[in-house]
Amino acid sequence: MQALVKTRKGVGFLELMEMPEPRPGSGEVLIEVKAAGICGSDLHVKHDRFPYWPPVILGHEFSGVIVELGPDCRCYRTGERVVGEPHTRHCGVCYLCRTGNIQICPEKRSPGWGIHGCMTRYLVMPEKLLHRIPDSMDYDTAAIVEPTANTVHDVIERAGIVAGDFVVVIGPGPIGLLAGLTARTAGARHVVMAGAAADEGLRLDKARELGFETVLNVSRDNLAEAVKTLTGGIGADLVIECSGAPAAIAGTVELARKKGKICAIGLTGGRTVDFPWEKAAFKALDVVFCMSTSYTSWNRAIDLIGSGLLPAQKVITHRLPLAEWEKAFSELEAQKALKVILHP
Numbered sequence: 001m002q003a004l005v006k007t008r009k010g011v012g013f014l015e016l017m018e019m020p021e022p023r024p025g026s027g028e029v030l031i032e033v034k035a036a037g038i039c040g041s042d043l044h045v046k047h048d049r050f051p052y053w054p055p056v057i058l059g060h061e062f063s064g065v066i067v068e069l070g071p072d073c074r075c076y077r078t079g080e081r082v083v084g085e086p087h088t089r090h091c092g093v094c095y096l097c098r099t100g101n102i103q104i105c106p107e108k109r110s111p112g113w114g115i116h117g118c119m120t121r122y123l124v125m126p127e128k129l130l131h132r133i134p135d136s137m138d139y140d141t142a143a144i145v146e147p148t149a150n151t152v153h154d155v156i157e158r159a160g161i162v163a164g165d166f167v168v169v170i171g172p173g174p175i176g177l178l179a180g181l182t183a184r185t186a187g188a189r190h191v192v193m194a195g196a197a198a199d200e201g202l203r204l205d206k207a208r209e210l211g212f213e214t215v216l217n218v219s220r221d222n223l224a225e226a227v228k229t230l231t232g233g234i235g236a237d238l239v240i241e242c243s244g245a246p247a248a249i250a251g252t253v254e255l256a257r258k259k260g261k262i263c264a265i266g267l268t269g270g271r272t273v274d275f276p277w278e279k280a281a282f283k284a285l286d287v288v289f290c291m292s293t294s295y296t297s298w299n300r301a302i303d304l305i306g307s308g309l310l311p312a313q314k315v316i317t318h319r320l321p322l323a324e325w326e327k328a329f330s331e332l333e334a335q336k337a338l339k340v341i342l343h344p
């Protein structure tokens with residue numbers, strides 16, 4: 001089968017090549033991949049900025065249909081349409097696994113970097129990590145369940161957004177936009193989507209198209225002043241940081257109200273943040289960090305997308321055959337694409 005493979009360590013070394021079809025082991029199913037989303041982490045693997053074990057097939061955001069069951073499968077049948085949590089190879093016995101946090105098990109190795117991923121025709125997955133998708137959900141939309149499960153976990157489960165909250169989202173990439181949609185679905189009364197000069201064009205235009213109440217370019221507009229004015233001087237109930245830019249992270253404290261919350265999603269790429277600790281202390285802020293997804297966030301994401309309450313598929317800008325992966329990656333790197341779906 002043709003697969004997009006990171007062939008060895010270093011920058012680049014991506015190749016569309018022939019790979020053997022995988023066989024499902026005990027408790028595993030063979031999935032025919034119908035749609036594969038490209039994630040920021042796939043770009044990081046390409047650029048050697050993320051752990052990976054080459055040669056490895058890229059991709060963890062998938063939807064597909066079960067075509068074969070390995071021995072001892074108990075929950076699924078062939079023909080079922082599914083998506084799956086990327087928490088493969090979690091150990092099952094450590095403190096984190098036993099407390100329901102398999103997503104941060106130190107042994108975990110996800111498809112796309114730790115084991116073979118979904119940018120190919122067939123993928124093997126343990127059936128215990130799968131979730132069924134409704135008949136009415138098309139495969140491209142289902143491929144957005146994974147990033148949406150992230151924002152559902154972060155904004156609803158971790159940050160505990162409450163209906164009526166005034167929310168600021170910084171960083172209008174796919175995750176920022178999905179975080180904004182998640183906040184709106186959870187009852188935010190007002191979502192401010194803030195981007196930088198580089199986000200002008202595709203990203204901020206998408207934010208305007210999605211109808212967020214306020215869309216700002218911080219190189220032109222003063223975000224802190226805008227938030228103050230819009231909240232009558234009180235500040236935001238919840239600030240969701242998706243840019244990973246150290247200055248933006250430091251600025252979240254100014255935006256949040258006293259006893260407000262900061263939901264930290266964006267990663268800095270190893271840069272240190274000069275965080276105004278004292279100011280955060282006097283404001284009595286809650287700062288929550290987030291990593292990956294939970295079992296419950298997958299079900300909630302599927303239900304919210306399936307019911308039409310959370311139109312996650314609107315962040316898709318490109319649909320391309322796997323053979324055009326080079327175009328897909330270069331469009332993403334040039335910020336000419338938001339979410340790209342590849343069809344194997």
Ligand SMILES: [Zn+2]
Nearest residue numbers: 039061146147
């Ligand atoms: Zn992802």
Ligand SMILES: [Zn+2]
Nearest residue numbers: 091094097105
């Ligand atoms: Zn574990």
